[in-house]
């Protein structure tokens with residue numbers, strides 16, 4: 001039997017007792033403070049998501065940093081977006097594509113065979129490391145395009 005001190009008369013009474021047998025003062029059983037536990041749980045969750053958020057934001061920032069380093073692009077307008085990529089159509093000239101993207105891109109491959117001049121131009125995507133678009137020009141007309149990770 002757990003004894004507690006009666007708040008009325010100070011005698012030790014059973015914690016299970018509803019009232020003090022001596023003075024009749026109600027005995028409050030000391031329940032564990034659930035609110036406190038709840039608050040700690042909520043705080044933990046908030047802190048957890050706060051940290052996760054910071055990690056994710058950090059990762060995105062780092063990703064953009066990697067992409068910048070890899071592509072050597074300093075101005076974000078030189079990147080290609082998914083929207084710009086979608087505007088590129090077969091048969092367009094390099095100048096038209098250049099105008100859509102807003103930058104010259106980078107020649108990654110150039111082959112001339114039997115009078116066919118094939119050039120692959122790469123534009124880097126904004127943000128995500130490794131994201132890019134490759135557009136294949138055959139005799140200065142778009143014949144193929146491919147992208148990875150554009151936003």
Ligand SMILES: [Zn+2]
Pocket residue numbers: 006007008009010011020021022023024025
């Ligand atoms: Zn009492």
